[in-house]
Amino acid sequence: MSVTTAARVDLTAIGHNVELLRERAVGAELMAVVKADGYGHGMVPAARAAIAGGASWLGVATLEEAMTLRRAGLDGPAMCWLYAPGERFDDAVAADVDLSATSVGQVEEIIGAAGRVGRQARLHLKADTGLSRSGAAAADWPSLVDAALRAQAEGLATVVGLWSHLACADEPGHPSIAAQLRVFDDAVELAEKAGVRPEVRHIANSAATLTLPEARYDLVRPGIAVYGLDPIPSLGLARSLGLRPAMTLTARLALVKRVGAGQGVSYGHRYITSAETTLGLVPLGYADGIPRQGTNLLEVWAGGRKRRIAGTVCMDQFVIDVGDDAIQAGDEVILFGPGDDGEPTAQDWAEMLGTISYEIVTRIGARIPRTYGEGTDR
Ligand SMILES: Cc1ncc(COP(=O)(O)O)c(C=O)c1O
Structure with missing residues (x-):
């Protein structure tokens, strides 16, 4: 499973x-x-x-x-x-x-x-x-x-x-x-x-x-x-030396559905759909270490593209808006990873949030299982 x-x-x-x-x-x-x-x-x-x-x-x-x-x-x-x-x-x-x-x-x-x-x-x-x-x-x-x-x-x-x-x-x-x-x-x-x-x-x-x-x-x-994360991101030494980010944070879409234009999304309706669109529900939230400040800001990788979080990050979940792209419940979402395939990195998240990559990886909650392997296991 x-x-x-x-x-x-x-x-x-x-x-x-x-x-x-x-x-x-x-x-x-x-x-x-x-x-x-x-x-x-x-x-x-x-x-x-x-x-x-x-x-x-x-x-x-x-x-x-x-x-x-x-x-x-x-x-x-x-x-x-x-x-x-x-x-x-x-x-x-x-x-x-x-x-x-x-x-x-x-x-x-x-x-x-x-x-x-x-x-x-x-x-x-x-x-x-x-x-x-x-x-x-x-x-x-x-x-x-x-x-x-x-x-x-x-x-x-x-x-x-x-x-x-x-x-x-x-x-x-x-x-x-x-x-x-x-x-x-x-x-x-x-x-x-x-x-x-x-x-x-x-x-x-x-x-x-x-x-x-x-x-x-x-x-x-x-x-x-x-x-594998960079202590001095402005120098880009980690990448040039060949250090490899070790963590990839993933989830599977819990639900996918079509909604109409003008639909408010998540608590406070801080995101409103601009046209009929497909929403995907990611079952991770601030209790898992996804910063609530990431509301309408952080990007994740889904359906072969970066997608911005749509609306408020809740305790256990957040939503992405994928437009008319074909995605399905169960599809993988990569929140951050080494960045090799285009997915955001912990450093990207840190920069968007005005913090350091240390805070991004250390705050990932106990509810998320760590799985171990060699390579990124994709
Ligand atoms: C005493 C001490 N030494 C070494 C380190 C490692 O620092 P860094 O993660 O920046 O390499 C830390 C981390 O904060 C620390 O507290």
């Missing part, structure tokens, strides 16, 4: 993208960032495909995501970096998950867990080099380093990494990039002088992996480019 709706994920594309990124990162290891359910592609299958392509690390935001990787049998280096005071690190430490530490308090919480489970915590000390999100500010960095070294001397932790994150890597030439790298180099130098011997220093996201050789250090941490 063919599925009615699906986000088809091309795992070969993910592996291929990782291979290309590794070549680009010349000599650095690669951490595939698979947080947020693998940017909507499915975390565990995406992680496996990335490892097959040469990723030696996995990166996630939350402890729960890290433990999901472990429960799936992904036992290699996996790092996680976002938690609030009071979270329990016991399971993560016991499972050898690498943990970011951004403050003395966090080191204490993490080594508390290490003491309880009888295993050394693997720490990556995070410097805030100018993003002003997480990470120790320059003034707090020496005490963070000291706390980590004390924990290491007590046998409760190993300092595996020194790391940070860039604010404007997707804006080549932005002065903050060089400024952040200088602050990072200073932070690394201070830590090394204090006695830290990091296995990996890392700061590069996809944009930096692609455009900033000086930011690659020992390990790069691409996310969006692993999924």
Whole structure:
């Protein structure tokens, strides 16, 4: 039985993208960032495909995501970096998950867990080099380093990494990039002088992996480019390098019918037919991650052509107007895909909506099954 709706994920594309990124990162290891359910592609299958392509690390935001990787049998280096005071690190430490530490308090919480489970915590000390999100500010960095070294001397932790994150890597030439790298180099130098011997220093996201050789250090941490989407669309690097978008979002028309001229369509009658025409009902809506702002705006591929959404995107459905073209209930609609056959891409949707492709793919809802294959499976 063919599925009615699906986000088809091309795992070969993910592996291929990782291979290309590794070549680009010349000599650095690669951490595939698979947080947020693998940017909507499915975390565990995406992680496996990335490892097959040469990723030696996995990166996630939350402890729960890290433990999901472990429960799936992904036992290699996996790092996680976002938690609030009071979270329990016991399971993560016991499972050898690498943990970011951004403050003395966090080191204490993490080594508390290490003491309880009888295993050394693997720490990556995070410097805030100018993003002003997480990470120790320059003034707090020496005490963070000291706390980590004390924990290491007590046998409760190993300092595996020194790391940070860039604010404007997707804006080549932005002065903050060089400024952040200088602050990072200073932070690394201070830590090394204090006695830290990091296995990996890392700061590069996809944009930096692609455009900033000086930011690659020992390990790069691409996310969006692993999924074949462009971190800097204005440069068109993803396409020119041969990265392949991995997700194709499809549905089958639930209903097709003729209506007369002047017919209001969907909630609020924000679309009125201009002539007798054929409407097709697509069974996906904002509850599935189709942005309601896409009303009368976004295009999908149906019957061999792009069609604009006609009227309001509802919770579970929207309508397209195909004029007099012959379409039938059950016909496939491609909402977005790699773009090879003319269908819109996630990047096209992002541009129409004034957002980034990250938001398009990560918001695809849990109600849509992810199906996996090699190639686009068409
Ligand atoms: C800490 C960290 N590193 C790396 C990434 C990957 O970034 P990108 O998807 O732009 O490559 C992210 C994603 O937001 C992140 O939060």
